[in-house]
Amino acid sequence: MEDVQEELDSVEAELEVVELQIAELLQKQTELTSRKNALLQQLGEACDTAPSSSSSSLSSASTKSSGANSVMSKKEMQLYDGTDFPWSKAVEQHLKDSFRLSTFRPLQLRAINLTLSGKDLFLVMPTGRGKSLCYQLPAVCSNGFTLVITPLISLMEDQIMYLKSIDVPAVMLNASSSKEHAKTVLAGMMDPKAPFKLLYVTPEKIAKSKMLMSRLEKAYNADLLSRITVDEVHCCSQWGHDFRPDYKLLGILKRQFPKVPLIGLTATATSSVLKDCEKILCVSQPITLTASFNRTNLYYEVRVKESDISASINDIASLITDRYKDQSGIVYVFSQKDAETVSSELQKRNIVASPYHANMEPNDKSHVHRKWTSNKIKVIVATVAFGMGIDKPDVRFVIHHTISKSVENYYQESGRAGRDGLPADCIVYFGFSDIFRISTMVVMENVGQKKLLKMVEYCQAVDRCRRSLMAVHFDEVWDDEGCNQTCDTCRYANDCTSVDISTHARQVVQIMELAESMNEKLTPLKLMEAWLGKGPAKYRKNLQTSTLSRLQCEAVIVRLLLQGYLREDFSFTPYTTYFYMKLGQKAALLKNHTHTLSMKMRTTQKESAMVKAASVQGKAKEGKRSVESAGDAPVSKKSKKSKTGLP
Numbered sequence: 001m002e003d004v005q006e007e008l009d010s011v012e013a014e015l016e017v018v019e020l021q022i023a024e025l026l027q028k029q030t031e032l033t034s035r036k037n038a039l040l041q042q043l044g045e046a047c048d049t050a051p052s053s054s055s056s057s058l059s060s061a062s063t064k065s066s067g068a069n070s071v072m073s074k075k076e077m078q079l080y081d082g083t084d085f086p087w088s089k090a091v092e093q094h095l096k097d098s099f100r101l102s103t104f105r106p107l108q109l110r111a112i113n114l115t116l117s118g119k120d121l122f123l124v125m126p127t128g129r130g131k132s133l134c135y136q137l138p139a140v141c142s143n144g145f146t147l148v149i150t151p152l153i154s155l156m157e158d159q160i161m162y163l164k165s166i167d168v169p170a171v172m173l174n175a176s177s178s179k180e181h182a183k184t185v186l187a188g189m190m191d192p193k194a195p196f197k198l199l200y201v202t203p204e205k206i207a208k209s210k211m212l213m214s215r216l217e218k219a220y221n222a223d224l225l226s227r228i229t230v231d232e233v234h235c236c237s238q239w240g241h242d243f244r245p246d247y248k249l250l251g252i253l254k255r256q257f258p259k260v261p262l263i264g265l266t267a268t269a270t271s272s273v274l275k276d277c278e279k280i281l282c283v284s285q286p287i288t289l290t291a292s293f294n295r296t297n298l299y300y301e302v303r304v305k306e307s308d309i310s311a312s313i314n315d316i317a318s319l320i321t322d323r324y325k326d327q328s329g330i331v332y333v334f335s336q337k338d339a340e341t342v343s344s345e346l347q348k349r350n351i352v353a354s355p356y357h358a359n360m361e362p363n364d365k366s367h368v369h370r371k372w373t374s375n376k377i378k379v380i381v382a383t384v385a386f387g388m389g390i391d392k393p394d395v396r397f398v399i400h401h402t403i404s405k406s407v408e409n410y411y412q413e414s415g416r417a418g419r420d421g422l423p424a425d426c427i428v429y430f431g432f433s434d435i436f437r438i439s440t441m442v443v444m445e446n447v448g449q450k451k452l453l454k455m456v457e458y459c460q461a462v463d464r465c466r467r468s469l470m471a472v473h474f475d476e477v478w479d480d481e482g483c484n485q486t487c488d489t490c491r492y493a494n495d496c497t498s499v500d501i502s503t504h505a506r507q508v509v510q511i512m513e514l515a516e517s518m519n520e521k522l523t524p525l526k527l528m529e530a531w532l533g534k535g536p537a538k539y540r541k542n543l544q545t546s547t548l549s550r551l552q553c554e555a556v557i558v559r560l561l562l563q564g565y566l567r568e569d570f571s572f573t574p575y576t577t578y579f580y581m582k583l584g585q586k587a588a589l590l591k592n593h594t595h596t597l598s599m600k601m602r603t604t605q606k607e608s609a610m611v612k613a614a615s616v617q618g619k620a621k622e623g624k625r626s627v628e629s630a631g632d633a634p635v636s637k638k639s640k641k642s643k644t645g646l647p
């Protein structure tokens, strides 16, 4: 038995390495695809003489192929914007009469024509842009019914309620369907008169109900299964941000019903995630339509979160009472406990707020949701459990009290603001200790750390447009100018200076080396304290401590982590996971005194001067030390904390 266990351990370890390698390759693939798409776009624009609305990288909706063989030229793709298909009259009539809409939004008609032509399609469009129409309208223009796989019952209920209100017959089957209802639906699937045009099911139902599969097979043979829609298609991939195991089994649909076109919908998926979905769903050569992710009505901002909890709460409260007076919004927090405490702190400051998290009774959750939707509650303080299916148009602010675990998650969560197209703000509070709280939470996820560090990079960047940083994640090419000052980095571009942090970095590395020489592990907090000349003296004996403010020290440590001079190390107990700092691969470079390191900081002139002065002082001391033997450095007086101070 022991041998088996040993072999299992070794196989698992090997598997983990392979998974990491795959993750890295997928990341590389994303970057290359992004580059390829940018180049293709340039080529397309250079060759194409016809004026095209998709020529601006910022406002365009683009069409890409995710499969190697599914490249369609721009011209070929434009053919699908036409209105001379056999179904075009019916499409137009249903758009107006059934859906009561006058025109299509970008990419909707193209998607509809492609799916009605029998092509497999992935449609990547930001939330609220109108993905549903792209399968609902084809459903009413086709024989039989469309099968729709949706992860949440509440989403199904919303869709069915809406479809009923416009007289489009739709039904659902899920674990709580009564026997009677299931019987009627199963019979309806075989009825050539199609008593319903859309059948919504959960992925679990596909995985578990043999009866459903058998009926689908019969409907397929009778040409009554017109289309398969996989909503939130990114849930198939564990590289995505919302993996659901039952989605992994959906490949059965295309294997059993190869002639039925599939349409996968998502608001967030990178090309590597889509590639993975393609394999899982067994679709070969799907066409991917990607609408621009640029939400021009949203303003993005990152604020520094101080270690003093009440400072960020006060800041959030004053934003809500002043800037967002009488407006509706969401404050996202890290944990259920945070949801309770932040909500009660806001209430104490006379803000009508309510918590929302997974541990609440379902009735309480829907009660809070309803009151917020009807504006009786102004602010919902929620964990990410408050997610899919939020369709409130007038959310004027989404504030993240804690950073999201990835840029994709942040885009999705903050994107709940401004669905009505009117201006709205997305503000994230970037706190040092939050990085490590989240890190221990995502440590088990395959590329969890990597994604988190990308989010940290997004927050720390003060010299890159926030939109263009996000665009990379969606393989888009946005230019900073198009931002039009609707992010803090573009708005305050002139307040940013490059600061030499080489000396500071060396001080940190020396503290780490000292700890390692004592076989001690330093948590980020202990490292910080030692560097600031606090905590046990053994961690800093003979070493120079920092003259920077705490926030500045935090910024430097984060930079070192992002650049590989430091790295994470985890330790697991049965109850918790601890995060430690370790020297990263690049730390050795700092031994060479010609090696310099700089970072961009958004500082007031005074602060910028302070970092530089500390740097010069440090260099002078280093020089002196190399002549004299190193003595215990005096702990200098710390600077006053800066609110706006750092990246």
Ligand SMILES: Nc1ncnc2c1ncn2[C@H]1C[C@H](O)[C@@H](COP(=O)(O)OP(=O)(O)OP(=O)(O)O)O1
Pocket (backbone or CB within 6 Å): 101, 102, 103, 104, 105, 108, 125, 126, 127, 128, 129, 130, 131, 132, 133, 266, 267, 389
């Ligand atoms: N062509 C159109 N013209 C005007 N309104 C439209 C059009 N298409 C869709 N809409 C409306 C219907 C909905 O109220 C709203 C959002 O559509 P919906 O299909 O729910 O978005 P979505 O599916 O992309 O968002 P989510 O990702 O949140 O599910 O837009």
